[in-house]
Amino acid sequence: MKTSGTCLPDSWTSSPLITIHSCSGKVSEAEAILNEMFEAGLVPNIFVLTSLIQCYGKAKRTDDVVKTSNRLIELGISPDDRFFGWFLNVITQTRKKEFGKLTHCVEKSNAKLGSVVKLLVEEQAGDGNFKKEASELYDSISTDVKKASCNCLIAQRIEKKI
Structure with a gap:
């Protein structure tokens, strides 16, 4: 998608990629996609943030679960x-x-x-x-x-x- 130049990823296409990495326990890969979203000016949706929370939970990274939960509220997303x-x-x-x-x-x-x-x-x-x-x-x-x-x-x- 990125190389096509005509069809760029958005929050909805990024979400399943983050979910796949989250389910596989690949924290750094999930975070990389989130960072790409921010660099592209995209705002993560509830599905993205929920997947990240699951990923951090599996990895026993409680502080990152808290940070991501707080981000949800800061972005004005209603859980x-x-x-x-x-x-x-x-x-x-x-x-x-x-x-x-x-x-x-x-x-x-x-x-x-x-x-x-x-x-x-x-x-x-x-x-x-x-x-x-x-x-x-x-x-x-x-x-x-x-x-x-x-x-x-x-x-x-x-x-x-x-």
């Missing part, structure tokens, strides 16, 4: 339900000592999800508040995201017991 499902997946891959960083990100982006994650991380999921908060959260998210995010919350809770 959707799928974003939060992916973010929960990253939390399940994160070292326990770094949960606080991610919990803060979630709270800034979505107070309802942040409350549920905070209760879970602080091991207060056994009280009635967790059930109430989780129920309110699941009443507010789209059906296609419910199962995946619920699985992430269950996995996180099971892992904490093991």
Whole structure:
């Protein structure tokens, strides 16, 4: 595309490339494409940033997850339900000592999800508040995201017991 001179990459064509590298754990390659986007004056969309968050999560680069989550907010992009499902997946891959960083990100982006994650991380999921908060959260998210995010919350809770 680049060499054609007539059909240049945009955010939508860059997104799958970043996703491919992210799924393969190729952090530097994903970052290189993001840098090319910025150099071309392109603004990453939610799909690009979500893929990067997944990539950083797999690589255990929590500070980069936080930085990318903050960038999403700075760019004025509203996180959707799928974003939060992916973010929960990253939390399940994160070292326990770094949960606080991610919990803060979630709270800034979505107070309802942040409350549920905070209760879970602080091991207060056994009280009635967790059930109430989780129920309110699941009443507010789209059906296609419910199962995946619920699985992430269950996995996180099971892992904490093991």
